[in-house]
Amino acid sequence: SEQFQELNVADFFYKNKDLVGFDSPHKATYMIVRELVENSLDACDGHKILPDVRVTLSKVEGDGGQERYHIKIVDNGIGVPLEAVPYAFGKVLFGSKYSMRQNRGTFGLGGKMSILYGQITANSRVTITTSQGGSKVYTFELSTDIRTNTPVIYRRDEADNKSHFRGVKIEFDFEGDYGKARDKIIEYFYETAMILPYAQLTFIDPNGTLLFYPRITEKMPTPPVETQPHPHGVDLELLKRMMAANPHTSLQVFLSKNFQRVGERTAKAFLKSNGFDPHMEVSQLSTKQLTKLVTALREYPDFLPPDPSCLSPIGEELLREGIKRLLSPEHVVVTTRPARAYEGNPFIVEVGIAYGGAIMPPDKPGKVQLYRFANKIPLLYDEYSDVSMAVIQNINWNQYKVKLDEAPIAFITHICSTKVPYKTAGKEYVAARPEVEREIDLAIKQAARELRVQLSRMEKAEYRERR
Amino acid sequence: SEQFQELNVADFFYKNKDLVGFDSPHKATYMIVRELVENSLDACDGHKILPDVRVTLSKVEGDGGQERYHIKIVDNGIGVPLEAVPYAFGKVLFGSKYSMRQNRGTFGLGGKMSILYGQITANSRVTITTSQGGSKVYTFELSTDIRTNTPVIYRRDEADNKSHFRGVKIEFDFEGDYGKARDKIIEYFYETAMILPYAQLTFIDPNGTLLFYPRITEKMPTPPVETQPHPHGVDLELLKRMMAANPHTSLQVFLSKNFQRVGERTAKAFLKSNGFDPHMEVSQLSTKQLTKLVTALREYPDFLPPDPSCLSPIGEELLREGIKRLLSPEHVVVTTRPARAYEGNPFIVEVGIAYGGAIMPPDKPGKVQLYRFANKIPLLYDEYSDVSMAVIQNINWNQYKVKLDEAPIAFITHICSTKVPYKTAGKEYVAARPEVEREIDLAIKQAARELRVQLSRMEKAEYRERR
Ligand SMILES: Nc1ncnc2c1ncn2[C@@H]1O[C@H](COP(=O)(O)OP(=O)(O)OP(=O)(O)O)[C@@H](O)[C@H]1O
Ligand SMILES: Nc1ncnc2c1ncn2[C@@H]1O[C@H](COP(=O)(O)OP(=O)(O)OP(=O)(O)O)[C@@H](O)[C@H]1O
Ligand SMILES: [Mg+2]
Ligand SMILES: [Mg+2]
Incomplete structure (x- = not known):
């Protein structure tokens, strides 16, 4: 008979660490570096701090078997408040x-999966030193009690x-495999630097290479600002x-206070056109009216599109500069x-398209040079499953006078969102959400048209020269 | 400054329902059917019960907007014990x-994600009726309190x-899209029936189609039997x-009692060859000795390979029959x-390869006809990300006299394991674990060789006829 169990x-x-991207020693080595670097960068450019992130990976004595490494990362971000440290990392x-x-x-x-990987493979505790710039610096030595999901504090020191x-x-x-992970880790830093010239x-x-x-x-982009949900994204839960937080508000005030792009006038117009009384108290809504309200909010065409101040794109100038620095192409379109x-x-x-110059044609048919980013993170895995690759491969390149199998062309895509539709908890690639796919398609085509103009201009110039 | 939060x-x-495969209304419709059917089949063939599973999906009145469906599934499995019902489903x-x-x-x-999807999109509670064959039948009406991850019981009835x-x-x-999901749902039942002739x-x-x-x-395969971990899979945690469960056992007894394929003699030989005292109490091991023991267990070459009685393959005869029934090919190799x-x-x-007969060559280059199964579940998504597809595409088919782009050939793969290395929590496709990839590669090549023998035998026979 079946044995029932609750899993923490x-x-x-x-x-199920495979689900979070930790499915082999070399992949785990990559994941540990990227997860920690991403935490450090968030702590910097999310707070208008020019990032200074230093990672050291060194080989240490293991028990034989898998190779053992020591990782150290230091950043100049905002730090972590004292009371949050054990939970943030444990x-x-x-x-x-x-x-x-x-x-x-x-x-x-x-961050926790990275630390946990060290705990499981090398019996390693994690040492966290942090300050938020005040008069004290705190050092913790922690591990996680996996079965209860609670941090275990072995040491907590305070110093001036x-x-x-x-x-x-x-x-x-942790135990890993730097030999196999090295190329990807180097690429990760390279691509991160490409789009973050302020970092x-x-x-x-481990080889001592700097x-x-x-x-x-x-110059740093403005950090994104937290926003409220957009009505098109609402669901019943x-x-x-x-409503549980504000049961006695009127519907009109409730909508305008809880959603972005909904002022009181828009709320009133929306409610009236959907047969709701704007002055009705939200707690008075029946279950049937609730589901009707959800559907109406999701479908109402007259809400302004979402406010992008919660986003922080790379920016065309920075992207163009980064592509030039990384790829040394002859042409860049952004x-x-x-x-x-x-x-x-x-x-x-x-989106960016880079052409010619130092860019080589693909070394075999069907291969596409694509640099993918999501929320300023380079994505280096599963590229042929990614939505950006699917879009590029589905475009009819003849009309842009590009032979994808022969052209010295490279693509750069960046998707930034309050919620990137990652397919996996290891953020390996982006799912083909129709709205996102559509925008990538339109962007690539727009850039392709512009590239074609640049190329034909150049052809005309060369033609005139030869005559 | 940062706001810290714990998420249930x-x-x-x-x-993050995208991570579990519920990323669009049509995909959710598919997922709901498959998750419920898989639960029912487990409750049957995991207990030597000939499965009888009945699913009804009907269209119901919605609020406008997304289409609303009612799903009902009944099985003749072992049922759920009374006290476990709210938790199993909530x-x-x-x-x-x-x-x-x-x-x-x-x-x-x-199962919970499916039910939760109904709760969020249609404000629907779930009704569960179950009996384990005793004198009582129990009916529950439930929902899940998402913020505390606890079931909410609205009704609990008992009847004779x-x-x-x-x-x-x-x-x-729930709200979904059967129109878009239909082909995949029909295919799911078709392929399930193909490998489960006893079901x-x-x-x-919703169209009333039966x-x-x-x-x-x-004839049913023997249900798999629960086994103990194999020493090669041990980790420190x-x-x-x-050890926490048995702190005062000797090392030798501890290993033989807790692992499969480790008897007391094997345990003694292993311990001695790795410098451990077989009679030492496990609680006496230092942390350093613990990690040394883990590495030694993972690397010791003389443990027998894992015991397959915890597995339940389809079986060559059943697989051959199923392929014939599904694909009507001229040749089948398993x-x-x-x-x-x-x-x-x-x-x-x-692995199975089917050739000729009703099988058509691919309709465009690069397309491969592949039927994938994992633990007797048909996998219908992300096939070009799956390990089986990668193996097939990387084989040099010239040496098997098969032109993959022109041949009337179809492949069938089944991976069964105590832990299928799924890439996603929605079980959409299987990751390329080296050991698994290697076995699929060897299996396909073995089948390809056998197919080539069959094809050349047929060619010879036809040649003789024509003379
Ligand atoms: N270097 C750091 N500086 C400041 N805060 C940090 C740092 N590293 C981690 N944190 C804090 O710890 C929290 C947990 O980090 P963790 O990486 O586990 O999750 P996350 O970054 O929130 O999400 P994700 O799983 O997507 O990485 C962060 O949200 C952040 O508040
Ligand atoms: N039709 C059923 N008959 C008997 N038991 C069931 C049935 N459906 C669900 N259960 C029980 O409820 C449990 C939870 O089901 P659920 O689908 O949520 O998770 P699971 O099947 O254990 O794992 P997975 O998430 O991979 O499907 C099952 O493990 C099983 O014990
Ligand atoms: Mg993080
Ligand atoms: Mg299930």
């Missing part, structure tokens, strides 16, 4: 990225912040939670689509 | 499939089991938990690989 969420992800599904604004982090899982440190330092051991990145690898990307500008939404989640698509 | 696991999956990460044997279910999530019902009946409403499947769709697959044999393991998880790969 930390236990679930420990047993409790799965705990974090500060559950808000409605663009962040690299989103699940409350990545003599060096005025602000940020986070994390250290732990200083330092990586010292990878250093200096800051080349002090969300509406019920909002396109930004207007802000759209899928299920009420605002998103912006930015 | 039900809330996490509600907000608590995320609760189930009976966390054991070390082959089941369709594995995460403790699928006059009709001697044994099994489960589930009913709820009776009934599906009545899909009926009668049982065509009463697992070892610590085993291969079973020996039981192997990845990370201590036993798995078996079964």
Whole structure:
């Protein structure tokens, strides 16, 4: 007969680490570096701090078998408040990225899975040193009790912040495979530097190699601002939670206070046109009226599209500069689509096409040079499953005078959103949400048209020269 | 500044339902049918019960907007014990499939996500009727409190089991899109019937169409038996938990009692050759010795390979019959690989190649006809990301005298394991674990060689005829 069991969420992800991208020692090595770097970058550019992130990966004595490494990462971000430290690093599904604004982090899982991997493979505790720039610096030594999903604190020290440190330092051991992961890790830093010219990145690898990307500008984009849900993204659960918080508000005030792009006048017009009394108290709505309201909100065409101030695109100038620096092409075309939404989640698509110069034609048919980014994170896995690749492969390139199998062409795509539709909890690639797919398609075609103009202009010039 | 928050696991999956495969109304419609059918089939063939599963999907009045459906599924499985019902259907990460044997279910999530989808989109409660064949039948009306991940019981009735019902009946409403999901749902039943000739499947769709697959044999494979972990799959967390349960056992007895394929003699030989005292009490091991023990267990070459009695392959005869019935080919070749393991998880790969007859060549280059199964579940999504497709596309088919783009050929793959390395929590496709990839590769090549023999035999016969 069946044995019933409740699984704690930390236990679930420990047993199913494949679902979070930790499915082999080399992949785990990559994931650990990227998850920690992404946390550090969020702590910097999410707070208008010019990032300075330093990672050291060194080989240490193992038990034989898998190779063992020590990772150390230091950043100059906003640090973590004292009381949150054990949970931020020791409790799965705990974090500060559950808000409605663009962040690299989103699940409350990545940093913990990295630390947990060290705990399971190398019996390593994690040492966290942090300060928020105050007079004190705190150091914790932690691990996670997987079966109860609670942090275990072995040590907690407080010291005077003599060096005025602000940020986070994390250290732990884990078993991995840097040899196999190296190319991807180097690529990850390279592509991150490409789109973040305001960041200083330092990586010292187990071979003693120093990878250093200096800051080349002090100009930083405005950090995104938290926003409210858009009515097109509402569902019954969300509406019920909002109403539970404000049961005695009138419908009209309730809508205007809880949703973006809904002022009192818009709320009134919406309610009247859908047969609701604007002055009715929300707690008075019957269940039938609730579901009717959800459908009406999702379908009402006259709400303004979502407010993009919760987003932070790379920007055309920075993207163009980054592509030139990374790929040394002869031609660069960059396109930004207007802000759209899928299920009420605002998103912006930015695309670049680079042509000629140092770019080589593909080495075999069917191969496409594509650099993918999501919320300023380089995506280096599963490219042939990604929506951007599918879009590029489905375009009829003849009409742009491009032979995809022979042209010295490279594509760059960036999707930024309050909720990137990742297919996996390891953020490996982006699912083909119709609204997102459409914007990537339009952006690539727009850029392709512009490229064709540039190429034919150049052909004409060369033609005249030869005559 | 950052706002810290703890997210309940039900809330996490509600907000990230894309990660569980519920990323659009038509996909959700498919997922709901498959998750419920898989639960019913597990409740039958996991207990040597000839399955009789009946699904009815009907259209009901919605609020306008998305189409609304009512789903009803009835099975003749073992039913659910009374005290477990609210949790089995109302608590995320609760189930009976966390054991070390082959089941369709594995995460403790699928049925709940389906029911939750109905709750969120149609404000629907779920009605569960069950009996384990006793004198009583129980009916529950439930929903899930997402923020606390606890079931909410609205109604609980008990009645005399006059009709001697044994099994489960589930009913709820949800918003979906059957029009778009129909082809995949029909295919799902078709392929399930192909490999389960002992199952009776009934599906009545919203158009009133009846899909009926009668049982065509009463022969059923032996249900898999729960086994213990294999030493090659141990990690520190697992070892610590085993030791916490038996702190005063000697190392030798501890290993032989807690692992499969480790008798006391093997344990003694292993311990001595790795410098451990077989009579030492497990609680006496230092942390350093613990990690050394883990590595030694994972690497010791002289443990027998995992015991496959925890697995239940389709079987060559049943697979051959099913392929013939489904595809009406001229030639069928079927291969079973020996039981192997990845990370201590036993798995078996079964492969079929069907050629000629009713099978058509691909309608465009690069397309491959592939039917994938994992733990007897048909996989109908993301085929070009799946390990089986990658293996087939990477084989040099010239040496088997097959032109993949022109041949009337179809492939069938089945991977069964105590833990199928799914890439996503929606079980959409299988990741390319090296050990699994290798077995699929060897199986396909073995079948291809056999096919070539059959084809050249036929060519010779035809040649002789023509002379
Ligand atoms: N270097 C850091 N500086 C400041 N805060 C940090 C740092 N690293 C982690 N944190 C805090 O710890 C939280 C948890 O991090 P974790 O990586 O586990 O999840 P996340 O980043 O929120 O989401 P994701 O799983 O998508 O990465 C973060 O939300 C952040 O508040
Ligand atoms: N039709 C059924 N008959 C008997 N037991 C059932 C049935 N449906 C669900 N259950 C029980 O409820 C549990 C939870 O089901 P659920 O689908 O949520 O998770 P699971 O099947 O264990 O794993 P997965 O998420 O992989 O499907 C099952 O493990 C099983 O014990
Ligand atoms: Mg993170
Ligand atoms: Mg299930």
